[in-house]
Each structure stands twice: as C-alpha cells, then as structure tokens.
Amino acid sequence: MHVALLHYHEIALKGRNRGFFEQRLVHHxxxxxxxxGIDQIEALPGRVRITLKEGVxxxxxxxxxxxxxxVVNFSLAKGVPIxxxxxxxxxxxxxxxxxxxxxxxxTFRLTTKRADKRFPKTSLDVDREIGAHLCQQTGKxxxxxxxDLTIHVExxxxxxxxxxxxxxxxxxxxTGISGTVACLTSGGIDSPVAAYRMMKRGCKVVFIHFHGxxxxxxxxxxxxxxxxTHLTRYQLRSRLYLVPFGNIQRAxxxxxxxxxxxxxxxxxxxxxxxxxxNREHAWGLVTGDxxxxxxxxxxxxLQVISEVPQLPILRPLIGMDxxxxxxxxxxxxxxxTSIEPDQDCCTLFVPPHPSTKSRLDEIEHIExxxxxxxxxxxxxxxxxxxxxxxx
Numbered sequence: 001m002h003v004a005l006l007h008y009h010e011i012a013l014k015g016r017n018r019g020f021f022e023q024r025l026v027h028h029x030x031x032x033x034x035x036x037g038i039d040q041i042e043a044l045p046g047r048v049r050i051t052l053k054e055g056v057x058x059x060x061x062x063x064x065x066x067x068x069x070x071v072v073n074f075s076l077a078k079g080v081p082i083x084x085x086x087x088x089x090x091x092x093x094x095x096x097x098x099x100x101x102x103x104x105x106x107t108f109r110l111t112t113k114r115a116d117k118r119f120p121k122t123s124l125d126v127d128r129e130i131g132a133h134l135c136q137q138t139g140k141x142x143x144x145x146x147x148d149l150t151i152h153v154e155x156x157x158x159x160x161x162x163x164x165x166x167x168x169x170x171x172x173x174x175t176g177i178s179g180t181v182a183c184l185t186s187g188g189i190d191s192p193v194a195a196y197r198m199m200k201r202g203c204k205v206v207f208i209h210f211h212g213x214x215x216x217x218x219x220x221x222x223x224x225x226x227x228x229t230h231l232t233r234y235q236l237r238s239r240l241y242l243v244p245f246g247n248i249q250r251a252x253x254x255x256x257x258x259x260x261x262x263x264x265x266x267x268x269x270x271x272x273x274x275x276x277x278n279r280e281h282a283w284g285l286v287t288g289d290x291x292x293x294x295x296x297x298x299x300x301x302l303q304v305i306s307e308v309p310q311l312p313i314l315r316p317l318i319g320m321d322x323x324x325x326x327x328x329x330x331x332x333x334x335x336x337t338s339i340e341p342d343q344d345c346c347t348l349f350v351p352p353h354p355s356t357k358s359r360l361d362e363i364e365h366i367e368x369x370x371x372x373x374x375x376x377x378x379x380x381x382x383x384x385x386x387x388x389x390x391x
Contacts, residue, residue, distance in 0.1 A: 001079045004050040004061050005154065005161055009072040010173055012046065022048070024174040025070040031236050032064045035391050044156060045115040062167065067234045069200050071169030075152060077161040084157075087120050092160050093133040096151060099164065100138070107143035108134065112153040119155050126153060173202030175235045180204045181314060182277035183286040184269060185240075187223035187342050190288030190317055192231060192334040193325050197316040198286050199234050206280045207231075207238060208273050210245040210379075219342035225386065226337045232388040241276050244382040245269070248375050255369045258351035262296045263304055263358045264366065270308040271372070272379040277311060289315045290325065295354040304358045 006029075011021040022043040029041045029048065038061075040051035048071075050061065058076055065074050078099070080092045100108070110127040121129070130153065131142050154161045183195040185207045195205045209224040221242055232238040245265075252264050273285055289297045296305065306313050317325055329335035 002052045003077050003079060003161065004052060004065065004074055005077045005163065006048040006050065006065060006071045006074040006169070007046070008048075008070050009171065011070060021070070021174060021177060024177050025068070028070070028175050028236065029064075029068060032068060032391070036060055046113075047115070047154070065169060066167070067170065069170050069172040069202065069234065070174040072171050073166045073169055075163035075166045077152075077154070077163040079159045079161050081158060082119075082155065082160045084116070084119055089121075089126065089129050092153070092162065093130050096130060096162050097134055097137050099162075100134070100149065100151070103149065103164075105140065105148035107141050107147045108149040108151060109142060109144050109147040110151050110153060112155065114155045116155060116157045126155065170200060170234075172200035175199060175202065176204045178202035180206060180280055180282040181284045181286050182206045182208055182273055182280060182282040184273055184288075185209050185224055185227070186288070187220040187227070187338065187340075188288070189329050189335065189338040190290060190325055192227045192288075192338060193328050193332070194286050194288040194316050195231055196234065196328070196332050196334075198314065199231070204235055205231070205238070205286070206277070206282060207240045208243060208276055209240065210243045210269055210272075212246045212249070213244055215246040215250070223337060223340055223342050227334055228388055230333055230337065232390045236390050238388040239280070240386045240388065242384040242386065243272055243276075243379050245379065248379055251375060252370070256366050259353060259355035260358060260363060260366060261351050262354040263301050263363060266296050266305045267308045267363065267367070268372075268375060268379075270305060270313075271376045274309040274311050275376060275380055276383070282311070284312045284314045285309060286314045286316065288317055290317045290320055290322070293322065295356050298356045300357040300359075301355070304360050304363055307360055
C-alpha cells in the first residue's frame with residue numbers, strides 16, 4: 001500500500017492547541033486534493049497520512065503538498081503490517097530489500113522513528129536489525145555520515161512505513177490559522193512575495209490592486225490577476241479588489257506640490273485599503289515595502305504613511321534587499337509574471353524629485369485642501385471584485 005507521509009515542525013510545538021492546528025492542516029489538504037480521487041487524508045501521531053489511489057500520479061501529489069503550508073517534508077512510502085505482540089521485522093526487511101535491489105548505491109543508513117513507544121524494540125534496535133539484514137543480503141555497507149542512500153522507517157501502532165527519499169515542503173503554519181490580512185498588491189516583484197510570506201505564517205490574504213485607469217491600460221490588472229491566480233494555489237481561495245486610482249491621483253496632482261505626491265498617493269491608498277480590509281474582517285494591511293528601496297520607503301516617509309490607518313501595517317520584506325526578494329520571487333514562481341512590462345499607477349503622475357523626508361504636519365496641511373471622504377468613496381464605488389479558487 002502506497003501512502004504519502006507528511007511531517008510538520010511548528011505544529012508540534014503548539015501544546016494543547018496542537019490538535020486544532022493538525023485539523024486545519026488536514027482540512028486544507030482535503031480541499032487541495034478535491035477532484036483528484038484522493039479522499040483518505042488523516043492525522044496520525046506526529047504526521048499526516050494520504051492514502052494514494054490508482055490513477056493519481058505522484059507528480060499530482062507533489063505539486064499540491066509542496067504548496068501546503070505547515071508541511072516541512074513528505075515522502076512516498078510503503079506500508080508493512082507489524083505487531084507489538086510479535087515484533088518480527090522479517091517482512092519489513094524483505095520489503096525494503098526488494099525495493100532497493102534495483103538501485104545503484106554502495107552505502108546506506110537507516111533512520112527509524114517510533115510513533116508508538118509501546119513497540120518493544122527501540123529505534124536503534126530496528127536500525128541495527130534491518131541494517132544487518134540488508135548488509136548480509138546485498139553486500140552493501142552502512143555509512144552513518146555520508147551514505148549514498150538513506151532509508152526512513154516509521155513505526156506506527158500496527159503498521160511500519162518505509163521510504164527512500166524525503167522531499168521538502170514549504171514549512172510555516174496552515175492557511176487561515178492566523179486570520180485574514182489585506183495586501184496592497186502591485187504588478188511588481190515585491191508585493192507578491194510579501195503576500196506569500198504572510199500566507200506562510202498562516203494568514204489568509206485578500207489582495208487590493210490600485211490601477212491607473214482611465215489614464216492607463218488594463219495591463220497591470222491582467223498581471224495582478226495572473227499573480228493572484230498563482231498565489232491562490234497556496235491558499236486555495238482568494239479575493240481581489242481592483243480599485244480605480246487614476247482620477248484620485250489627478251486630483252492630488254492639481255492641489256499638491258510635486259515632491260509630496262508619492263506620499264499623498266500612498267496615504268490615500270491606505271485609507272481605501274483599510275475600508276476594504278474592514279469589509280473582509282482583516283486584522284492588518286500588508287505591503288511590499290523594503291527599507292530605503294524607493295522614495296516612499298524611507299524611514300521618514302514610512303512613518304508619515306503609517307499614521308493613516310488604524311489597522312497595523314505589516315511589512316514582511318522590510319529588512320530584505322532587492323536581490324533577496326527577487327530570489328524568493330523566483331522560488332515561488334511569481335518572478336516571470338512580475339517582470340512583464342505593464343502600465344502601473346505607481347508610474348502615473350510621479351514627480352521627478354519626490355521628497356524622501358516628508359513631515360507629518362506638512363502632509364496634513366496639504367491634505368486639508370482635499371475632499372478626502374469623497375475621494376475615498378470614489379475609489380470604493382469604482383472597485384471591482386474578483387474571486388479565485390484552486391483547484
């Protein structure tokens with residue numbers, strides 16, 4: 001019988017809440033595998049077991065598990081019945097020997113874990129017994145330091161599983177365990193990575209994109225739709241708010257000194273984003289800010305922008321440089337879409353020399369000339385909503 005065995009790390013540290021975290025992970029997996037024919041997914045002591053069915057490829061299992069937060073590693077495993085009353089390992093030894101016979105290797109090692117500590121043989125006993133059998137039958141040698149092959153054995157109450165390779169999962173916490181946040185999402189490299197990092201910490205992410213229509217094309221919107229479609233593979237359901245910002249920017253341009261426009265744009269975005277976030281019962285706003293990367297991300301300007309919303313602003317990339325952010329975008333698969341050319345509202349009406357050290361009193365004085373509630377309402381009234389689902 002083939003199964004996928006999934007292991008977690010942080011969930012195991014949750015004490016009395018561990019069962020709740022495990023069930024959230026199982027629930028997410030059942031949703032992720034909907035439509036594949038796999039429906040037997042269950043939490044076992046210290047791991048999750050997915051029972052595979054004929055016709056479902058291992059590639060399908062890999063692709064879904066590799067995008068499931070909470071899973072630190074997983075493996076394709078085979079099961080052999082065992083018994084505490086008669087702890088004979090002959091059948092297990094032979095099953096492993098047959099599976100490794102076609103493989104090319106000279107050295108190996110065993111790593112055994114006992115989920116059921118009542119099994120009379122210790123992990124070390126099992127390692128020694130199986131290792132001795134394989135040495136005798138195959139002529140291969142044990143190497144505990146740098147083996148060609150590592151055989152993983154896991155002893156449950158009435159069955160032993162073995163696997164020959166472990167694959168990495170994304171780690172983190174199960175989706176939704178940390179509530180909902182709203183991410184201000186451009187079509188660039190940074191904000192999709194910020195959204196991913198919050199998903200990894202268990203947050204459900206709602207996306208908010210400010211576009212430049214009617215002065216710019218829909219190019220940035222199409223990019224963001226593609227990015228949200230990709231990121232939905234991690235959280236399975238997403239919502240995207242598309243906010244028209246071109247006319248709001250134009251109104252700011254008419255009444256504001258050019259150096260302060262960027263900060264004023266961002267403060268207005270925060271007001272609109274907070275209104276939409278409250279609709280989703282989100283507890284925080286997320287941005288792709290990286291300290292010092294552009295004019296709006298200097299310490300002074302970040303502070304002035306942060307004064308607007310009552311919700312906390314989360315900046316998961318704040319201490320990362322562009323190279324680190326780009327590398328992570330490549331790892332999660334958003335980079336190629338992010339670098340496609342587009343027309344973004346961030347490039348609309350941008351002054352040649354924006355202020356890098358705005359003062360709150362200066363900005364608030366300028367904003368007194370704006371009809372801020374009406375501008376916010378204009379953005380809200382023109383907002384389009386799109387829902388995404390995977391699979």
